[in-house]
Amino acid sequence: MVSQTIPVEVISEKSGGSAEVTLVPIHVMGRRYMVPSDLTIMKAMEYAGYQFTRGCGCRGGICGACGTVYRLPDSHRVEVALACQEIVKPDMFLSQLPFFPQNKAVYCIEELDVDEGTLAALYPEIFKCIGCGTCTRSCPQDIEVMDYMAAAIRGDIARVAELSFDCVMCGLCIARCPAEEAQPLVAILARRIYGSHIAPRAQHLQERVQQIDDGRFEDDLNELMKKDLVELKELYVGREKEPDMPDPNWRPTDSSYL
Ligand code: SF4
Numbered sequence: 001m002v003s004q005t006i007p008v009e010v011i012s013e014k015s016g017g018s019a020e021v022t023l024v025p026i027h028v029m030g031r032r033y034m035v036p037s038d039l040t041i042m043k044a045m046e047y048a049g050y051q052f053t054r055g056c057g058c059r060g061g062i063c064g065a066c067g068t069v070y071r072l073p074d075s076h077r078v079e080v081a082l083a084c085q086e087i088v089k090p091d092m093f094l095s096q097l098p099f100f101p102q103n104k105a106v107y108c109i110e111e112l113d114v115d116e117g118t119l120a121a122l123y124p125e126i127f128k129c130i131g132c133g134t135c136t137r138s139c140p141q142d143i144e145v146m147d148y149m150a151a152a153i154r155g156d157i158a159r160v161a162e163l164s165f166d167c168v169m170c171g172l173c174i175a176r177c178p179a180e181e182a183q184p185l186v187a188i189l190a191r192r193i194y195g196s197h198i199a200p201r202a203q204h205l206q207e208r209v210q211q212i213d214d215g216r217f218e219d220d221l222n223e224l225m226k227k228d229l230v231e232l233k234e235l236y237v238g239r240e241k242e243p244d245m246p247d248p249n250w251r252p253t254d255s256s257y258l
């Protein structure tokens with residue numbers, strides 16, 4: 001195959017002030033736009049006139065709503081990105097995948113009988129995985145997706161939960177999977193099972209929840225509910241803060257809530 005390198009057009013121009021802005025071409029769903037070179041894909045699309053009502057959430061790389069695919073002119077690869085995180089590249093051809101369909105199994109997490117067959121019982125299609133690794137190569141979070149799918153097939157729930165911890169549910173692995181898996185749904189089920197059935201209980205958390213159930217903070221909360229916005233802001237700004245660097249010996253001056 002002969003690869004072709006398309007000359008990249010780069011323009012520098014003065015913005016409204018004195019700063020110089022470098023514009024580069026990008027192609028959104030086949031249409032060409034000149035956008036500032038230092039913008040994320042999401043901001044560049046907004047610069048070009050797109051308005052996000054779907055396919056955009058946190059803008060901080062957390063919610064996974066902005067999965068994007070693109071190609072560069074001198075590469076055969078389909079690249080993936082989160083639009084709110086990736087800076088535009090000259091002459092990228094891109095399209096957003098605002099949502100990828102996936103069928104979620106119905107379960108009540110507290111009532112699940114947990115054993116090594118639980119993931120397979122709810123998502124039997126995991127056995128269709130052919131171990132191609134495309135999901136791992138498609139993940140903008142650099143997660144070993146194929147490995148957690150292999151752990152799911154083995155019934156190793158803790159391993160699935162551990163390997164998939166950084167999953168943002170963007171669905172890009174689903175879009176590329178030849179076995180039509182729904183990897184993030186398997187992964188989030190494993191993390192839920194791990195959190196509710198497997199992870200050791202934190203003693204201090206149980207004690208705090210019990211205090212809340214016993215109504216220990218009820219009076220203080222009721223007092224807070226009576227305050228207006230200005231008073232609440234003053235309380236928040238003036239609150240005693242933990243030190244920036246962890247200090248195991250630190251205690252608040254007022255320890256009555258401990
Ligand atoms: S892309 Fe699909 S078939 Fe390939 S390893 Fe991942 S889950 Fe398995």
Ligand code: SF4
Nearest residue numbers: 139167168170171173
């Ligand atoms: S595992 Fe799949 S859904 Fe999760 S972040 Fe990676 S590509 Fe996105």
Ligand code: FES
Nearest residue numbers: 057058059064084
């Ligand atoms: S908008 Fe939430 S990850 Fe991009």
